Amino acid sequence: MTSLEKINAFAELGTFLSQFKLDSDKRNADVQANDLFFDDFIRLIDLSQSHNGWFTPEQVRFAIVSWADALTVENLEKWLSAYHLTDHEPKTVGLILAGNIPLVGFHDFLSVLMSGNKALVKLSSNDQKLLPFLARYLVEIEPRFSNLIAFTDGKLENFDAVIATGSNNTARYFEYYFRDKPAIIRKNRNSVAILTGNETDSQLHDLGEDIFRYFGLGCRNVSKLFVPEGYDFTRFFEAIFPYGDVIHYEKYANNYDYNKAVFLMSNFKLLDNGFLTIKEDNSYASPISSVFYEFYANADVLKQRLEQDKDLLQCIVSDGFMADSIPFGQTQKPQLWDYADDVDTMDFLLTLA
CATH class of the missing domain: 3.40.605.10 (Aldehyde Dehydrogenase; Chain A, domain 1)
Incomplete structure (x- = not known):
């Protein structure tokens, strides 16, 4: 052919x-x-x-x-x-x-x-x-x-x-x-989003798509947020409220109940809106129904860290914070030329000839 x-x-x-x-x-x-x-x-x-x-x-x-x-x-x-x-x-x-x-x-x-x-x-x-x-x-x-x-x-x-x-x-x-x-x-690999506090309500709503699509099971789903020191999560929770129907899926709800209980028994401080918990944590990989967050004080320091950790990350979502970041709401819509782990699969295959 x-x-x-x-x-x-x-x-x-x-x-x-x-x-x-x-x-x-x-x-x-x-x-x-x-x-x-x-x-x-x-x-x-x-x-x-x-x-x-x-x-x-x-x-x-x-x-x-x-x-x-x-x-x-x-x-x-x-x-x-x-x-x-x-x-x-x-x-x-x-x-x-x-x-x-x-x-x-x-x-x-x-x-x-x-x-x-x-x-x-x-x-x-x-x-x-x-x-x-x-x-x-x-x-x-x-x-x-x-x-x-x-x-x-x-x-x-x-x-x-x-x-x-x-x-x-x-x-x-x-x-x-x-x-x-x-x-x-x-x-x-995991995906992260970087917030500055200047995001629109629409962008925060679209971030919900990056978090909840496929119930958060994909490596392109956002599992961690980086937010500026003193960030108020109120607008974030309000913007993602339309995704609340996710809790009606039994498997997701079971994970939500279990992971929330584990966090609370461990005396972790949580923010919770009834279908998503967010927890301050240095790790990139959060369990289903939860997103981790971490405060940052210096944008350049954060950029250096993400560059150092690039082998652990699939997608970085932001409004231009990073040069190669993905717009909010687009992580689960990759193009044909967007390769997993940033490894050119087609180039690898063509070298086999």
Whole structure:
């Protein structure tokens, strides 16, 4: 397949996904293979929460809409224009995927295929349905993908390189096990937001999206706030009040009750609005339903610290505080050229040729 043929196939997948909105579905008669996949995909969305309690229809649909927006010919061509794509004998790339948010491994899957290689996918037990469905759709509209995609339930075997995503603990295992193969090994990372006190109510509301989307389970979710000394959290709590329905999801509510109880039994000082606790803490990784915060007195000192800790951070959110920071509300809307851990996956894959 040529690069253009693969771009067109993924763009057609994007068109298929564009039929499924956050609050409705609209069948498009012009979409290829819709009679085979449209109704089944709706059923899969509705059943996702039975496979993973965190994968509510709303969260799954958000992921679908995000990928529908990303998978356009224009975006794909812009992304790939930075690389020199050539025909070569495909290498088999093992993908060990995470399952913390819906379709979290899709970008790796896309990158492997667009680089001209084969994807050997080991799915997370928490997300076993969505990616295989989209792979079947791709093969239906472009049968030549059938020889480039494989899924395995067992041990990865007969591969040339690997991209593995896991915790800091599993990363040590990955680094040892795949020590003789070209590899990208991803570890735990967290995202932070920097407030100055000059944020608008709208920006603070959008920060709620960065905190609560996917119930805070993603590495791109904000888990810590840096605030100036003496910061008053009143406006922050008022701005995020519309996200309060999150407490009606049982799994989130159970985490809220448990983590709050642990904090209180440990005599930690908390601020609490009934669905989120915030706690002063030096750590970057806060538990579900909680966000840590830390005061800063000097902007330059904070910038130096964040630069030193860049290997621990996925996203920095601010209104221009840092040169490369992400605007409020945008952490879960990465572009195709926004790479996890700031490691260029496509460049890595192209070096395998």
